């Protein structure tokens with residue numbers, strides 16, 4: 001099974017390495033042709049505004065929208081969650097909007113305030129989670145399942161084939177969040 005990782009900016013290598021450990025074929029996505037045959041697409045952490053501009057520059061926005069229309073599962077971590085959210089409460093743009101949530105960018109604090117905690121993820125259990133200038137979910141539509149919260153803030157959610165997490169599973173050794181995504185990918 002091939003899983004694409006948007007590779008224009010952000011912590012791409014760590015996602016590719018995690019997928020390799022899981023025995024699936026990771027595909028760094030830099031141009032539309034790289035999307036051919038992928039069973040799922042990961043949008044990594046990084047800087048959402050920069051990733052968006054580079055996606056547009058690379059001609060990837062429409063092919064990714066088409067992938068979503070045809071039912072391919074998506075997983076967005078941190079900046080990737082911002083890119084997938086329908087609404088961003090403290091930013092003047094929105095990006096793909098594939099999941100009916102409103103997020104607040106940089107809600108967990110500044111880069112120097114990065115931290116690691118243990119979260120209880122529904123269906124998985126205790127998971128180590130690293131937060132770096134993470135978005136928090138401020139509203140979720142009726143079709144959205146909240147899978148984890150931190151300090152009363154929803155930080156992981158799923159709607160249909162779209163999974164999002166405020167934290168960085170690629171920065172810990174725990175692969176169970178990926179396993180949940182891979183199950184969605186068939």
Ligand code: GLN
Pocket residue numbers: 044045046047048049077078079080082105106132133134135
């Ligand atoms: N603050 C970044 C953004 O909104 C996300 C930070 C991250 O991915 N670690 O794009």
